[in-house]
Amino acid sequence: MNAPVKSGPNKSGWKPAMQVSEDGLHNGPATTTGNRALMLEEPLLFEIGHAETTGVDLPEIDPSHSNRLAGFERQEPIGLVGLTEPETVRHYTRLSRQNYGIDLGFFPLGSCTMKHNPRLNEKMARLSGFADIHPLAPKQSVQGALEVIHQLSDWLMKLTGMPSVAMSPKAGAHGELCGILAIRAAHTANGNPREVVLVPESAHGTNPATAAFAGYKVEDIPATPEGRVDLAALKERLAPDVAAVMITNPNTCGLFEKDFREIADAVHAIGGYVYCDGANFNAIVGRVRPGDLGVDAMHINLHKTFSTPHGGGGPGSGPVVFSEALKDFAPLPFVRKLDDGAFELVEEENREHRGQSFGRMTAFHGQMGMFTRALTYMLSHGADGLKQVAEDAVLNANYILRSLEDILHAPYAESGPCMHEALFGDKDFGGDLSTLDLAKGLIDEGYHPMTVYFPLVVHGAMLVEPTETESKASIDQFIAAFRSVTERALAGDETLKQAPYYAPRRRLDETQAARKPKLAWSEPGE
Amino acid sequence: MNAPVKSGPNKSGWKPAMQVSEDGLHNGPATTTGNRALMLEEPLLFEIGHAETTGVDLPEIDPSHSNRLAGFERQEPIGLVGLTEPETVRHYTRLSRQNYGIDLGFFPLGSCTMKHNPRLNEKMARLSGFADIHPLAPKQSVQGALEVIHQLSDWLMKLTGMPSVAMSPKAGAHGELCGILAIRAAHTANGNPREVVLVPESAHGTNPATAAFAGYKVEDIPATPEGRVDLAALKERLAPDVAAVMITNPNTCGLFEKDFREIADAVHAIGGYVYCDGANFNAIVGRVRPGDLGVDAMHINLHKTFSTPHGGGGPGSGPVVFSEALKDFAPLPFVRKLDDGAFELVEEENREHRGQSFGRMTAFHGQMGMFTRALTYMLSHGADGLKQVAEDAVLNANYILRSLEDILHAPYAESGPCMHEALFGDKDFGGDLSTLDLAKGLIDEGYHPMTVYFPLVVHGAMLVEPTETESKASIDQFIAAFRSVTERALAGDETLKQAPYYAPRRRLDETQAARKPKLAWSEPGE
Amino acid sequence: MRYLPLTDTDRADMLERVGASSIDDLFVDVPAVAQLDGPIRDLPMHASEMAVERHMKALARKNTAAGDAPLFLGAGAYRHHVPASVDTVIQRGEFLTAYTPYQPEIAQGTLQMLFEFQTQVARLYGCAVANASLYDGSTACWEAVAMAGRITRRKRAVLSGALHPHYTQVVKTMAQFTGDTIADAMPAIQTEPDNTGLINRIDDETACVVVQYPDILGRIPDLGELAEAAHAKGALLVVVNTEPVALGAIKSPGEMGADIVVGEGQSIGVGLQFGGPYLGLFAVRNPKHVRQMPGRLCGETVDAEGKRGFVLTLSTREQHIRREKATSNICTNSGLCALAFNVHMTLLGEKGLRQLAAENHRLACAAADRLEKVPGVTLLNTAFFNEFTFQLGGQPAREVVRKLADRDVLGGVSLDRLYPGVDALKDALLVAVTEMTTMGDIETLATELEGVLS
Amino acid sequence: MRYLPLTDTDRADMLERVGASSIDDLFVDVPAVAQLDGPIRDLPMHASEMAVERHMKALARKNTAAGDAPLFLGAGAYRHHVPASVDTVIQRGEFLTAYTPYQPEIAQGTLQMLFEFQTQVARLYGCAVANASLYDGSTACWEAVAMAGRITRRKRAVLSGALHPHYTQVVKTMAQFTGDTIADAMPAIQTEPDNTGLINRIDDETACVVVQYPDILGRIPDLGELAEAAHAKGALLVVVNTEPVALGAIKSPGEMGADIVVGEGQSIGVGLQFGGPYLGLFAVRNPKHVRQMPGRLCGETVDAEGKRGFVLTLSTREQHIRREKATSNICTNSGLCALAFNVHMTLLGEKGLRQLAAENHRLACAAADRLEKVPGVTLLNTAFFNEFTFQLGGQPAREVVRKLADRDVLGGVSLDRLYPGVDALKDALLVAVTEMTTMGDIETLATELEGVLS
Ligand SMILES: Cc1ncc(COP(=O)(O)O)c(C=O)c1O
């Protein structure tokens, strides 16, 4: 039981790869280009492009052509440079090779759910019937698009057990805003928006930021030593000035909030609302419906649970499901199915269908490109597959937790099974080594590090989220590598301080970047 | 004039990248995974896959379903293994990262014309109207496809000045076979296939192999010291037993065969035919028409001159243009435009349109997927652009020749301008270093080496073909790196013997591979 | 299932390792009320790629793709040609499947790209610094208003009547909650933008003036005049641009005095996609304002060996560090759309963008000339870039758009769709033209419009 | 021009460096007769991506894509579902834009893939060794005949009458020149393959017997019987397979005694593409025959540090080393198609391929049952995998196919198309069914066939 995993062959067929020779052979001569075979350096676009070069063949400008620009013709150069297509493809290919992605290897970035992005999703999103339609096209010509939104809404409502969903939020944080605005609108409709939103210290930064953005004061919810909301303390704080609580469930320590239902009841009892940060929905999708737990509003990151790609920072999509209590306050627009089977968009003009809506959050109707991907994903998995998603995600995380807890500080290891992520801390590290050093050591091993220093409640937090799309062999290899780097960290191996050794760059100087910010290229000497 | 290029900044904006530090920092600790950050090891499919795993969701087999397989149902396992989609995408992504391609950098593989592969070509080839049509579909349903073949044929005939073209050959060597078979058929129609095909020693291996495959004896054509066909010697050899000469023009030493017209006249005079290997057509496309030089048959590698991708070894496409003398012997099928504007396929059944055809060389009608790409490319460049292609390709090669000839043996540097490729030899290298060592040194510098040890007529031949799709900055950087490695080779720098240092693999043992061939995976111990 | 690598044997082995007798053991913390006894009912079970593809293609076929009908729709989303290589690049797994670049040593690809993108946007807008993107133009517009409030410590924003109505609505939605005062207006149907009216609304409490350039009716306001007026009252000028291609032909907002320039970047590289994901652009003219900016910023630095490299920087503005004191709550932004923009803009370059702008304008002029000849139709604009407003002599434009669609022409956006119920705007039709528009398309629209109007 | 990076300044600088006053100086060796004075006439000038795309799309639209009409065409090319991730992989620049792996240190991606591919093909065919691909099935068939000749030192090949006629023609074309004797035949319209007739044609001069499995009429010959008969005369058995999916359901040729197994790999990963590029598969049962094989072979080895790696090997068989003594003149093969096959086969795996085969067979049985009910139609085959032959009671099948196409059904391949002018075959129709065929498609074909025949 819970025996440490040894590095070495295992049943799943994974074998440790051949070692880098230790005789220094790899310490080859410096190259004049700075390249190291397939690890290629690449200058900035502005250092290789020219103002006269272009990768499109458009007609030369006819200066004799009269214009109707009212005297605002551009006189100054823009300052752009161009590349031909061969140069462009190479520039970005070389840049891409300096990146890590899920396609390359294990990417256990806790809270971010870096699962595989199915390629059918990409293909479907590119069908001209979806990719090449205008948001303001006459509705008769976009019935299929409206139906996609309708079908996806239906899936989301059924998966969450909630009666309503707002599709327009553009990412998780935008979804939070949507939820909190609906809450504020509901309170306001009752005559008083109230003042305070309660947020646990372990919450993601977007939660307090959102509450503040919506005009609320943010206060902490106390936590128990086992890593969950302290129900008793919370109850004590609840009072009519509290507009809502924002709770992440499963929470950012990777635990299910057992008392969620009681929390919800208590909040409702003082007339407050329960906002659930649904970023971790992947742990329970298809198995548990937030609607059964008393949630009033919850955003869902389609770019996490429903596999739309993260793209190096977005785009995302953050639909928000609402309870009966809040649904009338949800934003515009939304899609409605008419009795004749046609689909209509409820916008400002027909807002009588949602009279108390707090209004519009964004131009047009949401992240359609993500909707087609997410719907494709849901149809692929089905209700049975999504349940399996949650189960495998949780199993993988527990497997990691139990395979590392013997050597790595695991603050909540005794709090029961974890959900989809395992949380560790760096308290036993030797020398002056910390989580950052372990993370950089993992880079050399060929991994993207886990989330570090979040949540804030654990010293040197390491939040490991394997997701369900890793094989056991992949996880076993990761565990072996993690153990090896951990052993070095525990032993105070100072070489870790200089890791990574093999990445395109060694550690970068973040202090210098912030002290004298250089945020755009300029001609040397400019 | 012809001053050596110094490594260092130049007008085109290229700067030598930052150096790998020489303090050994990069000689980091060995990793347990064998990975080095983004340079990732990857096991064989058979070491990670399972017989029960699949990446498709097909219905479970119903064993009760009766079959009509006449008792030949498979009883034994096939021995395949499967991966799910996440594992598959990762497996091949990791493998791909161990490859070099044009998209990554300069790939001056002489004779292979590694030019940029435009992405519009790829997009057009994937239109369902091209990608998803069956070769035996009723002709009324594939008029557009037949028109593509017709349009491409028209381009090829006009670009070469030849009256006919056979579209079905599948690559250059298949095109050679097509040409030689037509020649043999023509001779046979005259009562005697003749016995000998003359081929220069500098020719590509496919030329003699093809002639032999078609039943001919192969004899050498002598060369002049300046690297061209020795016209006088050739004339001496010409006799009625000679069926054809096969000459590459521009030739594989990178030179234009000045006397081609005279050679052709002499060959025609003894009743022979002139086969031109058109692999190097890129040097003259749009500027010189082989038809004006007396060629009877010439294949064109669409995967060289016309930018269809090489794909790690194919597929290619090798249409063959024919002179009046040979056109009646060309293979089936071909496309004909009817008076009503419709297109028809001339196959066995209506072969009266080409009564003397030597027959069919392949199933169906040729490499349609390459045709759509090549036509897209031709339309993009137009007649003016293709001419510029040839000019830039030749200019780039001469620029390299003149920038390196001062330090590297350039056997034909005095033979006039080179065409699209520059040829060097290793005769001045120090110690026991040779072309191979220089090539491996270039790998560390981030380049794919040039073609080595071909053509056979130069000791340690290095055939550098930049193509027209490189920028001056790219070529300048290459020249600087090439000079640096050449200087090491001239100085007998023994560290070159161990290059490459930074590639996914060090030098591979080819002797062991051939001595005890292991050509398929088997279970260890199997 | 094709996306789930664990085999049943794996699952059994792993459960044993974690000391659980079944998967249910791992969900013990879920209260009984929320435990389901099986897959959620009323939803289909898993399906093969082939089956899903059929389903999705059937839905796609219910839409009229822009390629299948002449298209003259604009109003904040434009159909431009996106070179094929853009998609090649954004489909590279290393870009597509990466996260926000938190580990810069293995994210230089994304980071360098963002640095290039920021430079391109800053130059296009005539600004000093641009951020690494926001969600879209409309949310960027609100972020600009909020930022102007932080800088000026005032709480009143004056919006031009010719600001895209969705943008106006987004700003008003947010302001309901933050307590900002938003002075908005309806667009005045007149040949020139109503700068005077706008200037008159600026007062000493005004944090910013927000104006669209070119505006929702396609007109080109004089930003210089507005900048001067705003600055005179201590307010900032926020300029919104929904068509970046225009800036290849007309002066940049920065050079005309805009303080904050925001916009929609969708025209470059991103595509129509029924409205999203799009690309919020955000830039400031004064580098001192950088620390009040929302969103991520990528900056240059060096690594331990002295090599140049890039990192996310100034994150003390952001939610993950500053939490409730952050300049914005944004986290995930529009990274991949920024890459698409970056690649497309690189292919265009200075020369290509200017040619593209010229070609758009040339065709728009041709369209305006031709459509003016349709009886009953009057062109409102004296000036425009690639979009202009027609009045249909009292005929309801929305009806006309519907009838055109029946004839397979996507003929424009009616102002009634954008400003429902406003009588004065009912007969106005917004027509956009791009390099994708052919002379044949223009002729078709003219003919069909004639048919519909007569 | 968008694919040409040199600027005019570059060109001038470079000409100076090479000592040429103009580009014409570099073409001095071209004789005057062949010097053109400008771009070739009668050809268009360069065009933008947008313009070229329009041109090509217009051509594509003139074809009926398989997705737009029920399709029952086979005869050596089959429409199977190719998972989306296959295309993702083959579009990776590192695979797409690489050359034949001559520098193995930076081509391990292609090489390891080929090693995996060779293993997959060998196992599928029940053979010891497969090569790294040839052009297509038909040329592989000739290569097998030539190889059998080299091994047996005989020059007569006996072809089954039920070998794909294109394959027969290719072999006969080549044999015209090499002096081999080819004994071919017409297919006998009978329920079972004519093994006896074939066996009777084998003599002591016979190098090989070539038989297709399943055959051109969809029947399944008993290879064991043929292997025995061939081997008894010292001949090799060459088995041709044009539908690799079948081998997921029926025994492998290798286990039934085939010596050389060749085939078309297009069904797995490659797609229809109007006939090419396709994928020639080539394998031998006896590892001793390896040195007589045509084409490239990838083998395992180690590098200087002892790490496993892969290289092209046994190249002394090949043209670039052996020149006129090579086993084949092939150079460029079907690398990227081999990758597509490799990836698709990896996604299928043992389980998926067997399921795929079962599904093909199940639907084919359903189609055969339904179509047999159409009046005037008789099923020829007693056994089949996913393709079978119908006789149309004397009605000319080619005419019927055309009429079906008019009704938007691609109903099959008439034997008259494959064997023009042979009366006995005129009313026979070859119908193929795959997992892409729906029950609806089958019903449509049945109904329309009924309409056409009545
Ligand atoms: C727990 C949690 N909440 C909210 C968010 C914000 O989501 P987004 O980045 O889509 O705005 C995240 C994303 O990282 C998260 O992990």
Ligand SMILES: Cc1ncc(COP(=O)(O)O)c(C=O)c1O
């Ligand atoms: C000069 C020459 N001839 C012929 C060929 C053969 O062409 P392919 O590889 O397309 O068969 C090549 C290809 O490398 C070549 O360089």
